[in-house]
Amino acid sequence: MTRINLTVDGQRVADDVEPRMLLVQYLREKLGKTGTVVGCDTSNCGACTVHLDGRSVKSCNVLAVQADGGEVTTIEGLAGEDGQLHPVQEAFRECHGLQCGYCTPGMIMQTVDLLAENPSPSEEAIRLGLEGNLCRCTGYHNIVRAVQHAAGTTGAAEGASA
Amino acid sequence: MTATQEPTARAEIGRDRRRKEDQRLITGRTRWTDNITLPGMLHLAMVRSPFPHARITGIETEAAKQSPNVVAVLTGADLGEAQGACINAWPVVPDQVTPAHVPMPSDRVAFAGETVAVVVARSAAEARDAAELVEVDYEELPAALELKESAEAHANGGALAHPDLGTNVSAVWRFDSAEAGTGGDVEAAIAEARENGIVIEREYRQQRLIPAFMEPRSTVVDPTGEQITVWSATQVPHILRFAMAATTGVPESKIRVIAPDVGGGFGGKLQQTPEEMITFAVARRLGKPVKYTETRSESLLAAHHGRDQWQRLTLAATKDGHVTGLKVDLLADLGAYVAIVGGGVPVLGAFMFNAIYKFPAYQFQTTNVLTNKTWTDAYRGAGRPEATFAIERLMDELAAELGKDPLEVREMNWIKHEEFPFTTVAGLEYDSGNYEAATARAKEMFGYDALRAEQAERRSRGDKVQLGIGVSTFTEMCGLAPSRVLGSLNYGAGGWEHAEVRMLATGKVEVVTGASAHGQGHETAFSQIVADRLGVPFEDIEVLHGDTQISHKGLDTYGSRSLVVGGEALVRAADKVIEKARPIAAHLLEASVDDLEFSAGRFAVKGTDQGMAITEIATAVFAAHNLPDGLEPSIDSEATFDPVNFNYPHGTHLCAVEVDTETGQVRLRSYACCDDIGNVINPLIVAGQVHGGLVQGIAQALWEEAVYDDNGTLVTGSFVDYLLPTAADTISFDLDHTTSPATTNSLGTKGVGEAGTIASTPAVVNAVVDALRPYGVHDVAMPCTPERVWRAINSGGSGGETTEAAAPHFDESEGAAQ
Amino acid sequence: MIPAAFEYVAPASVEEALAALAEHGDDAKIIAGGQSLLPVLRMRLNAPEWVIDLGRIASLRGVRDGGDHLAIGAMTTHHDVGQDPMVHEHALLISKAITHLADAQVRHRGTFGGALAHADPAGDLGAPALALDATFVVQGPGGTREIPAADFFVDLFETAISDDEILTEVRVPKYDGWGAAYEKFVRIAHQWPIVAVAATVRLEGDTIAEARIGLTNMGSTPVRARATEQMLAGQPATEEGVAAAAALAADGTTPPSDLNGDADYRRHLATVLTRRAVLAAAGRG
Secondary structure, eight states: OEEEEEEETTEEEEEEEOTTOBHHHIIIIITOOTTSOOOOSSSOSOTTEEEETTEEEEGGGSBGGGGTTOEEEOGGGSSOTTOOOOHHHHHHHHTTOOSSOSSHHHHHHHHHHHHHHOSSOOHHHHHHHTTTOOOSSSTTHHHHHHHHHHHTSSOOOTTOOO | OOOOOOOOSSOSTTOOOOOTTHHHHHHTOOOBGGGOOOTTOEEEEEEEOSSSSEEEEEEEOHHHHHSTTEEEEEEHHHHGGGGOOOOOSOOSSTTOOOOOOOSSOSSEEOSTTOEEEEEEESSHHHHHHHHTTOEEEEEEOOOOOSHHHHHHHHHHTOOOSSGGGSOSEEEEEEEEHHHHTSSBOHHHHHHHHHHHSEEEEEEEEEEEEOOOOSSOOEEEEEOSSSSEEEEEOOSOHHHHHHHHHHHHOOOGGGEEEEOOBOOOOTTTTOSOOHHHHHHHHHHHHHTSOEEEEOOHHHHHHHSOBEEEEEEEEEEEEOTTSOEEEEEEEEEEEEETSOOSSTTHHHHHHHTTTTTTBOOSBEEEEEEEEEOSSOOBOOOTTTTHHHHHHHHHHHHHHHHHHHTSOHHHHHHHHBOOGGGOSEEOTTSOEEOOOOHHHHHHHHHHHHTHHHHHHHHHHHHHTTOSEEEEEEEEEEEOOBSOOOHHHHHHTTOSSOOOEEEEEEEOTTSOEEEEESOOOSSSOHHHHHHHHHHHHHTOOGGGEEEEOSBTTTSOSOOOSOTTOIIIIIIHHHHHHHHHHHHHHHHHHHHHHTOOGGGEEEETTEEEETTSSOEEEHHHHHHHHHHOSSOOTTOOSOOOEEEEEOOSSOBOOEEEEEEEEEEETTTOOEEEEEEEEEEEOBSOSOHHHHHHHHHHHHHHHHHHHHTOOOOBOTTSOBSOOSTTTSOOOOGGGOOOOEEEEEOOOOSSSTTOBOOOTTHHHHHHHHHHHHHHHHHHGGGTOOOOOSSOOHHHHHHHHHHOSSOOOOOSOOOOTTSOOOSOOO | OOOOOOEEEOOSSHHHHHHHHHHHGGGEEEESSOTTHHHHHHTTSOOOSEEEEGGGOGGGOSEEEOSSEEEEETTOBHHHHHHOHHHHHHOHHHHHHHHTSSOHHHHHHOBHHHHHHHTOTTOSSHHHHHHTTOEEEEEETTEEEEEEHHHHEEETTEESOOTTOEEEEEEEEOOTTOEEEEEEEOSSTTSOOSEEEEEEEEEETTEEEEEEEEEESSSSSOEEOHHHHHHHTTOBSSHHHHHHHHTTTTTTOOOOOBTTBOHHHHHHHHHHHHHHHHHHHTTOO
16 A cells, blocks of 8 residues: 545545556545546546646546645536536536536546647547547537537537537 | 426527536546445456357466455356356247357457456555466367358358357348338349339448447446445446346346446447346355446457448349339347347448339348347337448449449439328338438539539549549438337337436426437537426426436437437427426416416417416415315326337538548548438437447548457557547538428437537548549448558459458557657 | 455565565556556456556656657656657657547557557557667666667567566657658547558758658558668659659558458558658648
């Protein structure tokens, strides 16, 4: 067991963990942060994306011990304390950027990172910026709309009249 | 009395409501099965066969049992009959050859990935550690792997998937329009065309696909209550409960199945799986809650696959291009077992090869074949994508043969809008449609003529990047299904759906549906339907589903049925609520029932300003202080709806691709589609269904293929090699709708869940082939990989089969991998 | 899936890391960013008893101007290398290749040295490092030594780093004013390249004065397209001038055959992609 200390969604936590424990396991099993999910074992799908020290990472591809001393933000820590949704969360709902919702936490966390680096991305930049996140439901069309919506570069979703 | 709320001013049906489901999903407050943790819960790890076909000669479990925190290691022999069986619900012919499917066999494995032992430990990691220590001795048996060879094995001594059965042929199912009295003799039509017309003969491959829902399957079983509670990532909680009870002897009333949040299915979760049955058996045996969550590798390996057919096709036409006959001869790979729908998947396609065209003669035959590969079953579209692909590719080939525009040839042959309702050569009655209107709109959106001009220009200057235009004018049958029709096809269950509307005392409404959503947005769309019907606010409606104790009756979600069957059940239940409330309203308003009008949620006495909201009546019924004599104090209602017909959405899809003739790379340039799905409840949700469906269909055309090597090993065993497209590989789509309301349900709706997938695959492949026709190419096998396209250009043919192994990016590296 | 159990140590210095490596030897695996190693461990294709994490060694991180070269610390993330203005100025080819490497999340964790030491011939950094004649600095019990790129890649997943050594730095000579392009050919975006070509050229007017070309996934190691490089020198930077030289790009290569393409197709791709990469590097793409 190895002792780790980190801050997760603003809360300081400390635990003894097995070195082999993945960060995503730590979040889900030790902290109950089940909003972050696992979709694959090869780091292709991106469903487990969280922010570690301010940058998006795939939490299935980081050991919990590697995150020792770090600061983690998950989908559960994105909204404001008053429950105010993050603009990217709001945009995914507004633009119907999710269906089953399994990839959504990762998509949203990656989008937040993408927009932090490039606040007004082109459609191509959005599509490339999300290449590490798989979605099986939406065909990506409305995910791209949602990112554009959050960036303020376009209007609403396909099929929407408002 | 509760305050009367202003009735919703605007109709909910047709409105682009944002989804109720999303608040939880975008904030991570989700309840996936794998999120469920119970006190003392144990974890399972499966030991799976590496061989496609082998006798199990010994299983050594002692070392695993000694591993830390291991509670039990169990084999098929240990579990015995308690594990039940995996059922086939649709024996397509009376003498279907159906191998027994024991969830965990004790004597012989029939595909690589089949479970032979299960380890139970206090943590998932420890279960996996111990699973590595289980030693299984196998005696390898010859494996039936190649589909065409396997179909002939009984005649030539080839490998049998199940040696005791003596054949790999599970069933031969046939439809012939002359025999059925729905059309003429196809052989005569072909003979005539050989003399005086055109005969197009082709053989197409429907490659094996993997549904690849994003949430891996997971099952939690808690046996500690009076009922055994099963949470599972399933599309079919009701069917799963039935199958568990029917095959284990546990009374159905003692099993509660809950499908909590389910992360996608696409048909891939409509199974009763061995893993669910093993988990159920282990929990019962140990008396403790247990969980099994598969890895992605296990999911790709052992969750059912889809498609996998060879299609031999003969189309007969007159010299001027009027179709006269269609003959379809399929080989369908069922894999190692006949899955729950299994052999029914190709049969679901049987009625759709004739599609929107007026064929005078038609014959369909499928030979369903067992092999030592992962079992196959429904994958988005189930039978209909295969049919649509075949006919839409053939219509393009006919157009090429005639030197005509592919849309012109289709129009010559399709059912005119004034001809509906139309009884097809396959015996179905299409209720409504307008192929002319959808096509005209799609062409306009697409800029068809300008793209054809650009294509001609690129051809004439020999551009290395050629433009191809692909057409798909599809229809499908969905809304599974009229129970009588299912019965006539030997299907083991009906196709009705159930709904219930509960009027709560506080003015809220609970809607219970037997459909089981996993991303479709039922909670939103069904709320809209009920809001309009009962005149209660959208926000006050709660849709409950996916729990057999709450939704006690249902047939779940697949086959684009939820809205057209489940939605209609809901309408009928809501109407019953109104009718039950009417005498109570009359009583409370001291008026005659005949003087009441119900609109916008309110009973009003004609000609007066007196009235009462239905929610107020619900409160009055709760109190039950002042009801008419003899009336039960309830206006809650339920309804079960059995459709009289299938449902026939259609549409015209147009795809432009750019083909880099130097590398073979295909890039999507633009895609426009105009679908007719009848009346739309929520255009936002409909568009989402179409987008997602399109990409799954496009992915079959361009990217996805489950590949086995000669040893029967799945080579595409991870997302490194099973290629799901990303945002960077796809484009934005142009969508529109025409509306021919369905005549077989009161909302006039048609299914939309599968439309995009069914339509898009042939549109893309037609576009690729269209780009390459000047190079003498008339087919490219799916998926149209760059290598296949390049080979088709340079050496003819359709590009060859996918062979070879996966590249070892994650192989055991001896170097200093940092 | 979860890796098999292992012991873990996160040394604070290279010396401590070398001591840990000496102590645990064959039973140890070094983890840098872990973006290739962790999937291997999760799928239990490898199960080391010890994992030595270089992530706490600050001295291994960062890009330094070494005068005639850039010194890229082995533990610098792909993202940081890709964003570095010095790399953009002096080793544009590396910047170009990194924009195509894996995805954003992997670039945030994965490291420059880790990827090169992993030595996947389909990795995106080997061909640029080879084309630029980078020098690999490794440290072992006997001190440091420098390995030229031409000697670094030994075979599939095998480098010239000894079992008791650690890659600490990669030195890249400066190629100021050279144009660069990385042409990566994939079926879908999140794949490793089926073939990729890293090309950097120095122009004199409209003529290619020098060209350096590395090929990804055209053998068990990254390879140079030397015949093409030689033929390009002195050619006009035009489609015609480049095409004949590019046609030689696959000469002498032994590419793999796998799901994504047979060897002959890869050889063909290499010639097309080389032509495109050289023209793009010359600003004519």
